Amino acid sequence: MVILRGIPEIVWALLLVRAVGLGSLPAVLAIGLAYGGMLAKVYAEILESQTPGLASALYLQGASRWQCLLYGLWPQALPELLSYSVYRWECAIRASAVMGFVGAGGVGQLLDTSLKMLNGGEVSTLLLVFLLLVSLSEGVSQLSRLALGRVATTRMLPLMGLLAVAASVLWLWPGWRDSGFDSSAIVRFARDFFPPASDMLADIAHGVVETLAMSGLGSVLAFMAGAVLAMPAAAGLVGLQSGSSRLLL
Incomplete structure (x- = not known):
């Protein structure tokens, strides 16, 4: 999990573009690899944080560990x-914009072209599209939480998810079919990474300190902004204050 999420998705995309060519397939694989490590870590922590009483009772009654997981913790x-x-799907929408800058398709590739052409009107239009897509994911999140409160709709969620996956594959399949996957290109590209360079330790040390400083200060600013904005945006508060805070988020 550390390896998967420790390598940025942009690096995965650069590696995979060498194998499968330009288009959406390297972006799908890069986001899947990087976010797979993130999701696995958080999923494990969520499961570990649940009250173990029911799972323990099932285990003492002879249930297997998988049964305890499925019926006690899940x-x-x-x-x-x-x-x-x-x-994370919302984050993947934003990540797809970055994928477009390395030729992995999508609205991000259009954004890259517009930025290179210095066309401000097109850039603002595409940014508005991304804002609408993030708003869409916010709506999906709220509807999903509401659906969990009803047995019938809860059972429909997996079916709706499968339909969305199937529709996405059908939409992207023509480009994937013609991409010409070449696994040997990945091997050749990965071979260039070895052996690691040993003549840049001073630059690496400076870069590590700078990276930690940037991420630390950025996280402090994020914490301050999040603490201020989360309270008025929290569920249960209604009105203009909550709506405007969620719009800003």
């Missing part, structure tokens, strides 16, 4: 798992 953790999964 129902409790499902709202959190679903909420974080939708949030």
Whole structure:
């Protein structure tokens, strides 16, 4: 999990573009690899944080570990798992913009072209599209949480997810079919990474300190902004204050 999420998705995309060519397939694979490590880590922590009483009772009654997971922990953790999964999908929408800058298709590639042409009107239009897509994911998140409160709609969620996956594959399949996957290109590209360079330790040390400083200060600013904006945007508060805070988020 550390290896998957420790390598940025942009690096995965650069590696995979060498194998499968330009288009959406390297972006799908890069986001899947990087976010797979992130989701696995958070899923494990969510499951570990659940009250173990029901799972322990099932285990003492002779249930297997898988049964304890499915019937003791999974129902409790499902709202959190679903909420974080939708949030990661929202992050993937934004990540797809970055994927476009390395030729992986999507609206991000249009944004890259518009930026290179210094066409401000097109850039603002595409940014508005991304804002609308993020708003769409926010709506999906809220509807999913509401659906979990009803048995009938809860059972429909997996079916709706499968339909969305099938529709996405059908839409992207023509480009994937013609991409010409070449696994040997990945091997040749990965071979260039070895052996690691040993003549840049001073630059690496400076870069590590700078990276930690940037991420630390950025996280402090994020914490301050999040603490201020989360309170008026929290569920249960209604009115102009909550709506404007969520719009800003």
